[in-house]
Amino acid sequence: MAKASSSRIATGMEQASTIAAIATPLGAGGVCIIRVSGPRAHRVATELCPGLPAEPEMRRAYRSKFVSPLEDKAVLDDGLVLLFAAPASFTGEDIVELHGHGGVAQSRSLIDAVMSLGCEPARPGEFSRRAVLNGRMDLATAEGVAQLVAAETEAGLRAARSLLGGELSKRIEVLIGQTDSLLAQLEASLDFPDECEGMDESRWPARILSIKIETELLAGTWDGARRLRRAPRVVLLGPPNSGKSSLLNVLAGYERAIVDDEPGTTRDILEIDVSLKGLLVTLVDGAGYREDGERIELLGIERLANAAKEADLVVGVIDGSRDPAECEEAVYELFSALDCPLLMVANKLDLGLAGLESNLVRVDGSSWIETSAVTEEGVSKLCQEIVDLLNLTSPGEGRVLVTLERHHDALCRAGGALGEAGDLLEKGGSLEVVC
Amino acid sequence: MNENGGREEGVFTRSCYDVIVVGGGHAGCEAAHAVARLDLSTLMITLREDRIGWMSCNPAVGGVGKGHLVREIDALGGLMAQVTDWTGIQFRTLNRSRGLAVRGSRAQCDRRLYSSSMRSIIHGIPSIEVLEGLVEDVVMEGDGEERRVVGVRTEEGEEIGCRALVLTTGTFLNGVAHVGHEQIACGREGERPALTLSDSLRGLGLVLGRFKTGTTPRLDGRTIDLKGIEVQPGDEDTRPFSSRTDRASFPRLPQIPCHLTRTNRRTHEVVRKNTRHSVVSRMNESVIPTRYCPSIEEKVRRFPDREGHRVYLEPEGLDTHEVYPAGLSTSLPLDLQLEFLRTIRGLEEVEILRPGYAIEYDYLVPYQLTPTLSIRGLRGLYSAGQINGTSGYEEAAAQGLVAGINAGRWLKGENELVLGREQSYIGVLISDLTTVGTAEPYRMFTSRAEHRLLLREDNADMRLCREGWLAGLVSGEQLERVKDREARVAREVARLERTMGRPGADEPQSRGRVSLATLLRRPECSYEGTLSRDPNPDLRLSGTDADTVEAEIKYAGYISRSRRRLERLRELDNLAIPTDFDYSCVPSLSSEVREKLWKHRPSTVGQASRISGVTPAAVEVLSASVLRLARACG
Structure with missing residues (x-):
């Protein structure tokens, strides 16, 4: 044993180790699955499971007692055991799955038994990493696995499944194919000037452009797909003292923001995750918009503007009880600068509304909702509108989406390089530089 | 013994x-x-x-x-x-319209x-x-x-x-x-x-x-009708290949033109109908033909839609009638070689001096x-x-x-x-x-x-x-000449960087003035093109020096990018793989990659990365293993 492990160190190959981990959430679940991968995995199974036949069938569930590897062979649990043989397994290595009973102490005793048989605890993502290294899946697919596990939303799950199915890889393969074929033409025209006639050089810039647009479209889905990585952000914006904080508190169901009658009280952006009609959203509240605000509040405004950039939906809140002319211009300026869906709210319905329809409807034509944070009138309708609007703008089903930072970054760089190449060609730059 | x-x-x-x-x-x-x-x-x-x-x-x-x-x-x-240089009878620069890096000098020789x-x-x-x-x-x-x-x-x-x-x-x-x-x-x-x-x-x-390669039939130039065929003269201003050749007596020999004709549908028809008589159809599958110098049989097979392929009629020398029709390598029987040749414009009555053949x-x-x-x-x-x-x-x-x-x-x-x-x-x-x-x-x-x-x-x-x-093949004197040239070029590059160009004739005076180097970096501008804007025209270089100046300035941005890439590659190249390295101990390599590594036995990870079929992922794994091994050995 000692000899084997020292030779492993000498060749520097940690992949020869056998890893194990509890694959199910630790807790009071009904079933606990322990996964073991590596050259010793099947040994572990035979040691622990006396119920296994001498030559077990692969991919078949056997009922067995799980016994302690110690002298006493004490029975630890009673469950199912499955074996997979390399390379036909998730990681490409020998794998064993032990399905025991759930429960923290129970799971721990089982994993301890497994570890005592020469396994090492798997680091996060190590099963997938081994699968990638063993050529069982490509990196994009592995990232899909990670996302699948971590997806918080239904649409996120769809995107993860599409990544898992290799759809992003397929789309990118097509783009790579087109680029390669164009590149081959460009290079051929350089290296075989006497033999390459009939190539239509004038079409090259257009072909580059078309690949670039495709690449950027794909990269562009990243923005839309932000929602898949986290709950959608709903930002409450509006003039000072329009009652955003009170509204947020009503929506959140408890007192969160500092509420005061004095304009400009709220100085920190507040974020809170709430469930609106079953949809998880992050509500963001911030400083009111005011040109002559104090310095500290200006800082808040700046941060708010950034928060609005990240917004999936902006709820514009104004004080419906005041003469709209007072704030119209500022509101208009602020809201028209945003390029995300907007929902307008006339708050303070309890104080009476002052001729809204005539003046403010023209702010991007959005519908108006009248609410009162005090009486909670209209709040339920607001919730419904928020949920409806978010679902309306939810990233479409069946589309390939770029959902990981690494992919987005690579696509953006590719798009940039293609753009540069196209520009150079257009300007009559030398071909050898373009390639 | x-x-x-x-x-x-x-x-x-x-x-x-x-x-x-x-x-x-x-x-x-x-x-x-x-x-x-x-x-x-x-x-x-x-x-x-x-x-x-x-x-x-x-x-x-x-x-x-x-x-x-x-x-x-x-x-x-x-x-x-x-x-x-001594024996050239036509000198030409290919890709003249492209940038300096991809221009290629070519000479017809006797x-x-x-x-x-x-x-x-x-x-x-x-x-x-x-x-x-x-x-x-x-x-x-x-x-x-x-x-x-x-x-x-x-x-x-x-x-x-x-x-x-x-x-x-x-x-x-x-x-x-x-x-x-x-x-x-x-x-x-x-x-x-x-x-x-x-x-x-x-x-x-x-x-x-x-391997297999081939050559073309040699034609009797006296039986070629050059009327109506495109003439392709050499360039007037080409430079010798050798830096040791004296410009004054270059070129030594009289310069003569090549001619350019092309195959047509009838040519391809003859070839297509008779390919079975050619070695292409018979050659042992394990013999690999040259892709970059294909025979006419292969061109016709691979590009069925092409209406014609170029044929350069290259003179074999000053005192011979022999003509080399570049682009017509063939292994068809002699009578068929003659038949397809005579479908080509200018070769209607051509006679073959020696047939083309394929050789393995x-x-x-x-x-x-x-x-x-x-x-x-x-x-x-x-x-x-x-x-x-x-x-x-x-x-x-x-x-x-x-x-x-x-x-x-x-x-x-x-x-x-x-x-x-x-x-x-x-x-x-x-x-x-x-x-x-x-x-x-x-x-x-x-x-x-x-x-x-x-x-x-x-x-x-x-x-x-x-x-x-x-x-030990180059004299110290020659090395000195190259060093002088390097210094000259560096001086001129520096001068162009700091010298403001005079406004162009068609530009208003008010337009911001830029350095000659900046002008030269514009895609459409050449070193020659900066002459009219240069306040010190007598400081300018000519010939190969001028080319180098132009390239160094035009490519500067790309060259520094290229050097940065090189630095990263060097890191991999510095990562030596021990000669007795056991690739079977790297389980995550695919068997295909492993086989290639065993075969080529690269001495560094950089070399391994250039072996075809060795994927970037395999390079990552390999460098990790090599590094780990190096650490384990202290």
């Missing part, structure tokens, strides 16, 4: 040479010359003395990528550039004069002896890793001793020519093949493959070579040229030069010459051969060089002259 060499005691009838070069083609001449320049005794053994430096295929040197090689050969002190000039150089060197003969065997001494070349055995059974041996056998190893249904064992047209040397090499444990031959699968072009595990044995799986005179000459230099330096116990990929096309050529191998006869193009913007014809001397001087 011992029994293990399979040789009886004391049969050497001649004195022992330092180096024997087998073959007198482009590789053989460069190798013999390089060895002789290192003051070592050399014997060149060739089948026909009158074919030394013979151009077996088209009578032209250079081209895109190949012109680069010729200038590099010159910078290292080789012969090809000078002989081309075939006979080229060969006779090369012969007189070889004969003029006292330390080179030339022997007409056929080498049948390589004689080795010692066992295992200690095996070492001690001589060759000729057809007559004579054994000739040597301390190092350079094989430059071209297409002669087991050569078989095909014309129509006829198969003739030959080295090339009218010459005998080397039939037993292949077996001798196999006996040494070497792996041989089989053995080559040494090049992963057995080291970067010095010695053969792994057989000390003192080097090989260069087509025997290593390449095609083309320039590729052959470049290898011959490197093999000759290295055989000589190895004998003298000095450092051998290994050129980098970022340094030269020769480096690209040899590293491709030794790490990637080749699935078809290897031809050089600019797209093989990842640092192509650095590797230009104009700066070949600046890149390599020092190496040539270190190797």
Whole structure:
């Protein structure tokens, strides 16, 4: 044993180790699955499971007692055991799955038994990493696995499944194919000037452009797909003292923001995750918009503007009880600068509304909702509108989406390089530089 | 001398040479010359003395990528550039409309004069002896890793001793020519093949493959009607290939034009109908044809939609009627060659002087070579040229030069010459051969060089002259001249950077003034184009200096980017893989990758990354393993 492990160190190959981990959430679940991968995995199974036949069938569930590897062979649990043989397994290595009973102490005793048989605890993502290294899946697919596990939303799950199915890889393969074929033409025209006639050089810039647009479209889905990585952000914006904080508190169901009658009280952006009609959203509240605000509040405004950039939906809140002319211009300026869906709210319905329809409807034509944070009138309708609007703008089903930072970054760089190449060609730059 | 060499005691009838070069083609001449320049005794053994430096295929040197090689050969002190300059009857720059990095110089040469000039150089060197003969065997001494070349055995059974041996056998190893249904064992047209040397090499444990190439029929120029065919004259202002050639007396020979005609549908019809008579349809599947120099049969098959292919009518020399129709390599029977030729404009009444043919031959699968072009595990044995799986005179000459230099330096116990990929096309050529191998006869193009913007014809001397001087082939005086040139170019680049251009005639005065260098960086602007804006026109450079200035400024941004990439690559190149590294201990490598690594045994991770089929992921895994191993060993 000692000899084997020292030779492993000498060749520097940690992949020869056998890893194990509890694959199910630790807790009071009904079933606990322990996964073991590596050259010793099947040994572990035979040691622990006396119920296994001498030559077990692969991919078949056997009922067995799980016994302690110690002298006493004490029975630890009673469950199912499955074996997979390399390379036909998730990681490409020998794998064993032990399905025991759930429960923290129970799971721990089982994993301890497994570890005592020469396994090492798997680091996060190590099963997938081994699968990638063993050529069982490509990196994009592995990232899909990670996302699948971590997806918080239904649409996120769809995107993860599409990544898992290799759809992003397929789309990118097509783009790579087109680029390669164009590149081959460009290079051929350089290296075989006497033999390459009939190539239509004038079409090259257009072909580059078309690949670039495709690449950027794909990269562009990243923005839309932000929602898949986290709950959608709903930002409450509006003039000072329009009652955003009170509204947020009503929506959140408890007192969160500092509420005061004095304009400009709220100085920190507040974020809170709430469930609106079953949809998880992050509500963001911030400083009111005011040109002559104090310095500290200006800082808040700046941060708010950034928060609005990240917004999936902006709820514009104004004080419906005041003469709209007072704030119209500022509101208009602020809201028209945003390029995300907007929902307008006339708050303070309890104080009476002052001729809204005539003046403010023209702010991007959005519908108006009248609410009162005090009486909670209209709040339920607001919730419904928020949920409806978010679902309306939810990233479409069946589309390939770029959902990981690494992919987005690579696509953006590719798009940039293609753009540069196209520009150079257009300007009559030398071909050898373009390639 | 011992029994293990399979040789009886004391049969050497001649004195022992330092180096024997087998073959007198482009590789053989460069190798013999390089060895002789290192003051070592050399014997060149060739089948026909009158074919030394013979151009077996088209009578032209250079081209895109190949012109680069010729200038590099010159910078290292080789012969090809000078002989081309002396015997050129048309000089042209290809890709003139493209940037400097991909422009290629090309020359039509007088075939006979080229060969006779090369012969007189070889004969003029006292330390080179030339022997007409056929080498049948390589004689080795010692066992295992200690095996070492001690001589060759000729057809007559004579054994000739040597301390190092350079094989430059071209297409002669087991050569078989095909014309129509006829198969003739030959080295090339009218010459005998080397039939037993292949077996001798196999006996040494070497792996041989089989390639095919071809050549065109030779036409009687008197039967070509040039009226109405496009004339293609040379360029007026081309520069010699060699920096040693005197501009004043260049070109030496009268310059004559080529002509350009093309095949048409009728031509293709004749070829298509008769392809079954060609070797293309019959050749053993394991013989791989040259993709980059396809026969007309293959062109017709692969590009069925093309209406026509270009045919360059190249004169073979000043005092011959022979014309070489470039682009019409074929192995059809003679009567069909004539039939398709006569469908081509200008060739309606053409007569063939000698038919075209295809030739297949053995080559040494090049992963057995080291970067010095010695053969792994057989000390003192080097090989260069087509025997290593390449095609083309320039590729052959470049290898011959490197093999000759290295055989000589190895004998003298000095450092051998290994050129980098970022340094030269020769480096690209040899590293491709030794790490990637080749699935078809290897031809050089600019797209093989990842640092192509650095590797230009104009700066070949600046890149390599020092190496040539270190190797002992370039004089100190010449090195000084290159250093002067470097200084001149650097001064001019600096001047253009700081000198504000005068406003152009058509531009308003008010427009912001920019430096001449900034002007030059505009895609549409050339060094020439900055003349009218230059306040000090008398400081300007001309000729190759001007090219280098233009390239250095225009490519500056890309060159620095390229250098940054190079730095990253160097890190991988510095990551040495131990010679006894066990790839089977890296379980995450696919078996395909592992097999390739076992075969090529790269000495660094950088080399491994250039082996085709070795994926970036495999490189990551490999570097991680190598690093871990290095740490474990402390």
